[in-house]
Amino acid sequence: MLEFRQVHKAYATPLGPLEVLTGVNLTLAAGESLALMGESGCGKSTLLHLAAGLDLPDRGEVRVAGRAISSLGEAGRARLRRETLGLVFQQFHLVPSLTVLDNLRLQARLAGREDRAWSAELVERLGLAGLARRYPEQLSGGQQQRLAIGRALAPRPALLLADEPTGNLDESTADEVLDLLLALVRDTGSALLMVTHSPRVAAPLDRCLQLSHGRIG
Amino acid sequence: MLTALLTLLSHYRRHPGQLAMLLLGLWVAGALWSGVQAINASARDSYDRAEALFTTGLDRLERRDGEPLVRADFVSLRRQGLPVSPLLEGTVVTSRGERLTVIGIDPLTLPGDSAFATGGSRGELTAFFTPPWQTRLAPDTAPRLGLERQAAPGTEPSLANGHRLPPLVLAPALPPDTLVVDIAVAARLLERGTAVSRLVAAAGALETAPEGYRLGRADTLVDPGELTASFHLNLSAMALLALIVGLFIVQAALGLALEQRLGLLRTLRALGVPGRTLVALLALELVLLGVIGALAGIASGVWLARALLPDVAATLQSLYGAAVGTQLRLPWHYWLGGLGVTLGGLFVAGSGILWRAARLGVLGLGQAQAWRAGFQRQLRGQAIAGTLAALLALAMWAWLAAQPAGEGLVAGFVLVGAMMLACALWLSPLLAAGLSGLGRLARRRPLTQWALADLQLQLPRLSLAMMALLIALSANLGVGSMVGGFRLTFLDWLDQRLTADLYLRPPAGQFDAVQAWLVERDEVAELLPTADAESTLLEVQAGGDQRSLEVPVTLFGITPGARLTPTWPLLETRAGRDAAWRALEEGEAFINEQLALGRGIAPGDRLVLRSPGGHQRVTVAAIYPDYGNPRGEVLLATAALRERFAAAPGSLGIVLADTDPPRERQAETLSRALAARFALGREALRDQREIKALSTEIFERTFAITRALNALTLAVAALALLASLLAQARERRRRLAPLWALGVTRGRLAGIQLTQLGGAALATGLAAVPLGIAITACLVAVINVAAFGWRLPLHVFPAEIALTLATALGVALLAAALPALTLWRTPPRTLLAEEEAT
Incomplete structure (x- = not known):
């Protein structure tokens, strides 16, 4: 489902180029879940951005669902995100001007495959049933992250990319959100790549890899 | 999607x-x-x-003896085989009190291609001049008669004098507020008997004026x-x-x-x-x-x-x-x-x-910083674009300086536009640099330093509103100073030109008799008779050069004398004021500024003018200002004008011998005596002050719309500022919350907001002052000269500048007051809650 081959990525800084990824190799099979761990600034988010086609590698190859993202144009990468991927961010990134229900359906609608029954089930299972007409700012942090997970899973993506999905939540809320995320991923059959710095969050996933000094260790 | x-x-x-x-x-x-x-x-x-x-578009005939035209004139000229047609014009009052122009025509003799003469079939033409006749009018005139457009055709509305109009027929090609009827109907509606207002002929149909008549050529009328x-x-x-x-x-x-x-x-x-x-x-x-x-x-x-x-x-x-x-x-x-x-x-x-x-x-x-970095790039871009606009303004100025005066109306507007654009584009980079410099100076005053840094952060959102304010303020100052300067100049000019105490306009046939009678009156110190005629400027001779022209001009006669000569304004003379006046008395001419600038004529040049007796040559002795006159004018001594151009007499300026008894009483006595001796009505005699008041009223009305548009533009700029401030009010409150937590009172915070914006607006106002003065200079020296043909002196009014600065400050404080009031009234806990929510 996801494959990184000798991927290099550097950023230009006033002090010269900063090498973030230096020859990363990684594979993730369909339906598999993988935790990617590492210190702050080790390149976890950069790796996730490359997987989502939000950025392009300097060298090496990133393949998602069999397609090399470097060979896709801007529109092709956007289509890939729309139809194949689901994204969950640490900062939620909900649309403040849409209601809870509209936020949840947003990506499925953009992908052109809204499943009303599945959306309704997600609302129930995410515990958002009584909040459907509220706006994101009227929700707690845990509720907002549950909504972000629902939005990402509504179109049943083949690959879910999650960037520190519990990083902004307290411990008990984080556990609750994580359980829900894994259950839903299992039910949809999606592959999961989760970036985290917490071993406790990484533990329930199928595999765990460590990113250090720009390489998978 | x-x-x-x-x-x-x-x-x-x-x-x-x-x-x-x-x-x-x-x-x-x-x-x-x-x-x-x-x-x-x-x-x-x-x-x-x-x-x-x-x-x-038609030539016109008038009687040379000044007597009104009558039907007999038309009949006599037609019998001579001349293709003339009578027109009778006047005003009627509708039953609703509205005044409409009535034009009576003879459709059978009316020359060829006018909208009326060519419109309609033979049947319609017969219906027009046979009972019950027709009243033709534009559809938009119908409401003036109290009628709906659709319902108007066929109706016969009554007039205030009891007459009924013939059935109405809509004719969209006619001008507004005008009723066109057969001349027989017009005579009845206007109760004018056999009078005729004008005799017209197709342009060029008459080679010369018939004996006893003066011919006015169509080309002396300028297209409105x-x-x-x-x-x-x-x-x-x-x-x-x-x-x-x-x-x-x-x-x-x-x-x-x-x-x-x-x-x-x-x-x-x-x-x-x-x-x-x-x-x-x-x-x-x-x-x-x-x-x-x-x-x-x-x-x-x-x-x-x-x-x-x-x-x-x-x-x-x-x-x-x-x-x-x-x-x-x-x-x-x-x-x-x-x-x-x-x-x-x-x-x-x-x-x-x-x-x-x-x-x-x-x-x-x-990332907001990506956007802000974009603003930094935008500031650099603005500075470059502002420099380019300034270079364009310089290029326009250099080009205009090389042109003869009166050329380049569009270039003048481009110059003003480029100057405004350059200043507006430079405003934000200059404000940003100024704030940065002030911030370094205020290092020991943390709150001041914070306020300056905070204002810098607000600049991306405020800069457009400030630019709008700068443009509106400078335009306001520029146009305001131009109008104010024009007003001063115009009032001075009126005083200089209207030197007589009273003005009398006797009928042409009585003019000489009235003049002779007035000369004998004790209360009259001096008489200033005028005359006027239409002519065509055919040639200008300057040095050895000759230029052929075909320019319609007005000829106007004045009487130099003790009262008029010292005050009449002259802009340029050949050999000084005294010599110019002597030259006028000896038959030379003055020309108005419009004609001089428009045709490149200078004192000393010779003009060839068409006159009833052939071509007349006059030398230009001086140029005089003539504000508000759209046409070129040549001034001659009245006696010379009447003799050489067979000009009709105009008015008689009466200089009173004494100011005691008061002018009103003397005017009353003179008016009674004129009525008794010449049967002249009270309206024939006008007090100079009445004429000045009327001219001033016309002046004020002329600039009413300019002032209205100017004020509206400033109001729009104020709205821009208010809208910008309101749009970011909530975010501002979040930024102020930590300061409150650190011990700065809400009142002080509101005060800081007002000071920040007031300071920025004052800086904008200060920038608007030199720009406004530059705009005034362009208006009076370039645009007015090209648009109207006259130049005005540049006046700068300190009160106008103070008003501009006060307006800038007032607009900013007004716009800042609402967000500041909201801040002052927001409970402190809410401020912090808003901060936490970000």
Whole structure:
């Protein structure tokens, strides 16, 4: 489902180029879940951005669902995100001007495959049933992250990319959100790549890899 | 992509204020522009219809003895085989008290291609001049008779004098407020017996004037559309200014709406909406909002035009003698044009924002610093564009300096526009640099330093509103100083020219007898008779050069004397004032500034003028100012003018011998004596002060619309500032919350806000002062000379400058007061809650 081959990525800084990824190799099979761990600034988010086609590698190859993202144009990468991927961010990134229900359906609608029954089930299972007409700012942090997970899973993506999905939540809320995320991923059959710095969050996933000094260790 | 579009638009559901600000900008910009264009379109329609009428484009005959024309004149000339046609003109009052012009014609003799003569079939023509006759009128004249347009045909409305009009027939080609009837009907309606107002002939049909008549050529009449072109251009320039200021609001609103949606854009991109699609959707959003705003603007513009048109019509009538209807008549392309200009302006305002949004990378989209870095780039871009605009202004100035005076109306407007643009573009970089410098100076005053740094952070959002304020303030100062200077000059000029105490206009046949009688009166110290005639300037001889021309000019006769000579203003003479006056008495001429600038004539040049007795040659001894006259004028001594050009006598200026008894009483006595001796009515004698008051009133009315548009532009700029402040009020409160937590009182924080904005506005006002003076200089030295033909002295009014600065400060404080009041009234805990929520 996801494959990184000798991927290099550097950023230009006033002090010269900063090498973030230096020859990363990684594979993730369909339906598999993988935790990617590492210190702050080790390149976890950069790796996730490359997987989502939000950025392009300097060298090496990133393949998602069999397609090399470097060979896709801007529109092709956007289509890939729309139809194949689901994204969950640490900062939620909900649309403040849409209601809870509209936020949840947003990506499925953009992908052109809204499943009303599945959306309704997600609302129930995410515990958002009584909040459907509220706006994101009227929700707690845990509720907002549950909504972000629902939005990402509504179109049943083949690959879910999650960037520190519990990083902004307290411990008990984080556990609750994580359980829900894994259950839903299992039910949809999606592959999961989760970036985290917490071993406790990484533990329930199928595999765990460590990113250090720009390489998978 | 409907989902993505609706998601983008949902932003306005949560921020209706931004939507209101955007629509407000479009609305006011569109309203002022469309309003002025509606006025211009209606005026042009009136000019076209007036041109199509038989009263223009025809040669005219008048009796040489000054007696009124009668039917016998027409009969006698027709018997001589001359192709003349009679016209009878007058005013009737409707039963509703409205005044309408009646023109009586003889359709059988009326020359060829006038709108009336060529319109209609033989049957219609017969119906026109046989009982029960017809009254032809434009559809927009019907409401003046108290009738609906559709119901008007066939009705026979009554007039105030009891007469009934013949059945009405609509004729769209006729000018407004005009009724055209057979001459026999006009004589009955106007109760004028056998009188005839004019005898007309096709242009060039008469080679010479018949014996006993004076011939006025059609080409001495100037086309009203041509005469008033500069007036309409000035109106358009003011409207364009308002449009630009309105579009500044639009750009500020768009920038804010996009900045606040950067996160949303990033999320949508992350969810798979391509960047190009997003930019296209933002453009579609612009179109949707633009159409709504433009339609509202056009509707309001039409309303505004309806409100202003009567004043504009009165101004055009008094300034140029051009008849403009007070009913709007808008062609189809007006509506499309209004929509096109507003949408075009919107895209100009929005293109920069779309360009910036398209260029931001997906990972940088959500980051405010990426946007701010964009602002830094924008400041550099503005400085470069401002420099280019300044260079353009310099180039225009250099080009204009090399042209003869009176050339380059469009270049003059480009010069003013480039100067304003350069200053507006430089304003934000200069404010940013100034704040940065002040911040370094205020290191030991933490709160001041914070306030300066905070104002710098606000600049991206405030800069557009400040630019709009700068443009509006400088235009206000520039136009205000020009009008003020013009007013002073005009009033001085009136005093200098209207030197007699009383003015009498006797009928031509009695003129000499009245003059001889007045000379004998004890209370009369001096008489200043005038005369006037029409002529054509055929040739100018300057040194060894000769230039052939065909320019219609007015000839005017004055009487040099003890009262007139010392005060009559002269701009340029060949050999000094005294020599010029001696030369005038000896048969030389003065010419007005319009003619001198327009035709490049200088003192010492010789003019060849057409006269009834052949060509006459006169030498130009001086040039005099002649404000408000749209035509070229040649001044001669009255006696010489009457003798050489067979000019008709005009008025008699009466200088009273003594100021005791008061002038009113002397005027009364003289009026009674004139009535007893010559049967002259009281209205024949006018007090100089009455004429001055009337002229001043006309002057004030002329600039009423300029002042109104100027004030509206300033109001729009104030709205821009208010809208910008309100749009960011909540975010400002969040930024102020930590200061409150650190122990700064809310009152002090509100005070800081007021000081920040007041200071920025004052800086803007100070920048507007030199720019406003430069605009005045361009207006009086370039644009007025090119548009009207006369130059004005440059006046700078300290009170006007103080008012500009006070307005800047007042507008800013007013705009800042509402957010500051809200801050002052917000409970402190709410401030912190808002801060935590970010």
